[in-house]
Amino acid sequence: MTREPEQTTRATGAGPAVPAGTAAAPLRGMRIVELSAFVAAPLCGLTLAQLGADVIRVEPIGGQVDRTRWPLAASGTSLYWTGLNKGKRAIEVDLRSAEGRALVTDLITGGGPRGGIVVTNAELPGLAYEDLRAHRPDLVYVRLTGRWDGRTAVDYTVSAETGMPAITGPAGVDGPVNHVLPAWDVAAGLYLAVGLLAAERHRLLTGEGQQVTVALHDVALATVATLGYLADAQLGGRPRAKDGNHVYGTYGRDFPTADGHRVMLVVLTARHWRDLLDLTGLGEAFAAVERALGADFTREGDRYAHRAVIDALLEPWFAARPLAEIEAELSARRLLHAPYRTFEELAADPAALLAANPVLALLDQPGVGPHLASRSPLVMNGERGDARPAPSVGQHTDEVLTEVLGRSPEHVAALREKGVVGRNRPASKED
């Protein structure tokens, strides 16, 4: 089947004919069905929902397994789940029943030219690419796997085997140090979004759908290869070892201050180096060191190779000053630095944080209350999508079945009676 490009602007289902969107919602009109759990696939859906897409999350009866993941609010509501699923709609369907799967198939394969898109991290029986494609040939099916051959893996196992923990942490620490941020999950979720948009663009231009897959393990392996870490080891570079908070290949490190804080300094360019010397008054001392060592500290490689002597000469300057003075001096010379902060310090003054960073919003989430929530890091013509609450289990079952799938309220009631859809419905306005 080939659909001419101009046809793609004529909606055959619900929704506007030309979903132009506002600047902050360029994907308005796009409908995505998400069958997912954990971080990567939900982050894909969140990213596209924040750009205006209608993301409908399908959950099994009672809600998906990731709804209880830590951290939790005092009520037991997951801050993690609500964070990753903001602004989506949620329906509750028995995916083990043929009737439930048929309902989800209709939802996935409908939606007109801007629908027919699914994001998942699980290949559910009856809802695999080939099953769905039989109903809609131009389907865009986007799937996360653990490994490229379909085997499972998670962020922390993938990280262990691709090398990063071995070079993380202070030199004296025995054994690998894991990264706490599930960075591979975050990257994989964004790759899924890139793949989805590339495939949907291809469909806009040619009418052809396709399957897009991303393996978490591939994301990690590709990244350590792209950054040159893998080739360096293969080609016999000096083995990488734990190096504390030094930035590899240039000069960057954390320094204790006189008042018990720590500040991260990064000296990335020759301009930074010269301004740092000027600030600290260490120009003559470093000139003597450079002569003695045959080094040129305006070169990043030389700064890295001789970082121990640079450390030793800089430490007293930081140790003699309180953080506020150090920050003022470094800022005045546009030198790259930041104080270390804990999440508690960061969140201690929500009003200040919100005022300083429009990427955050105070979102009143049922089960949580007003809390610091993310808006999109993507700013489109100066605008960005608002933070909207995450759905409760089954909150949009009735709305989606009647408004999107065109089922009658009586039919929905019958499905609920049979247990094909869940009993959860939106909280009443009085709640």
Next chain:
Amino acid sequence: MTREPEQTTRATGAGPAVPAGTAAAPLRGMRIVELSAFVAAPLCGLTLAQLGADVIRVEPIGGQVDRTRWPLAASGTSLYWTGLNKGKRAIEVDLRSAEGRALVTDLITGGGPRGGIVVTNAELPGLAYEDLRAHRPDLVYVRLTGRWDGRTAVDYTVSAETGMPAITGPAGVDGPVNHVLPAWDVAAGLYLAVGLLAAERHRLLTGEGQQVTVALHDVALATVATLGYLADAQLGGRPRAKDGNHVYGTYGRDFPTADGHRVMLVVLTARHWRDLLDLTGLGEAFAAVERALGADFTREGDRYAHRAVIDALLEPWFAARPLAEIEAELSARRLLHAPYRTFEELAADPAALLAANPVLALLDQPGVGPHLASRSPLVMNGERGDARPAPSVGQHTDEVLTEVLGRSPEHVAALREKGVVGRNRPASKED
């Protein structure tokens, strides 16, 4: 200006009328001009080049500052730079000259309906959004900043101030532990690609261009908010502390093996927990512990809260067995695990690595030789883009100026004579 959607399939410049692309190259026909350095913006270009886009990197005379970043091959060629710039074209232009800027303006604003796209992490004089938009109203201009207000920041400063280093590393370690992976750069590069594709899609549908900005600091702040870390601190959750290699909120940890290796284990679900008990024969012991503590270890929160006692009971099982036996047993029960490996161990057998992972290729890069390089983690209908070499400085200056911009060889020679373009040209075939 509003361009009707159907017009967008008529190329007004070079390139095919409907650049359908193959499965592995859905973006074939899209032209992106990249003015960038370091990780994020180049990763955006790489990601789109791997999907078939023509990415032309503009560099100042002599090459961009990031061409010498570590790790380096023995020849001095940067493994980092070549990794991040594979499959792009490179031209060398004096951006301080009006004539050079005019050339780059023509390049950015040309390219027909699939051109007019720029990715940058620097706002160069004369090449800002408003300057370029005056020449092409439907320009898609994608820019990385340090902070949302335009101030600078880099991965390691952003990371320090958004909280992650404070909770990274073993409990006994004093002070913050930085992540080694520039995870915020990686995520920012992928957000840039998402924003670019969303904006270009909007242009396909409406004819309108736009400016997309992403701040590195916003990416970090949004992510710690999305994962619930920030709200947890704001709402008075238990302060997060360093917790070694434990996975927060469930059960996961590294274990030393009898033969001196370490293996990461993640017990994510109740099924995993039951199979682990069955494997280790610890069912009765844990049942007694659960009774004593009033806990239920099929619940992830209980596993996390009582991780110390779980550690103590599991450690002897791992300590008594060599890695190979542990891997075989865990694999047989589909339990999530991986051995820790260094980059050196990973790269020690390139043939095995390549055979096991189609995301890697052996790429013969000038200045490096055959080395382990990344292909795209995005698999489109079973295919993925090949790894292609990164360009030398000015390698495509003549090709781009003549074939893309339609300048005569004589005109290019005159520009070179005046120093408007660089003297570097492709290595001859004999090299």
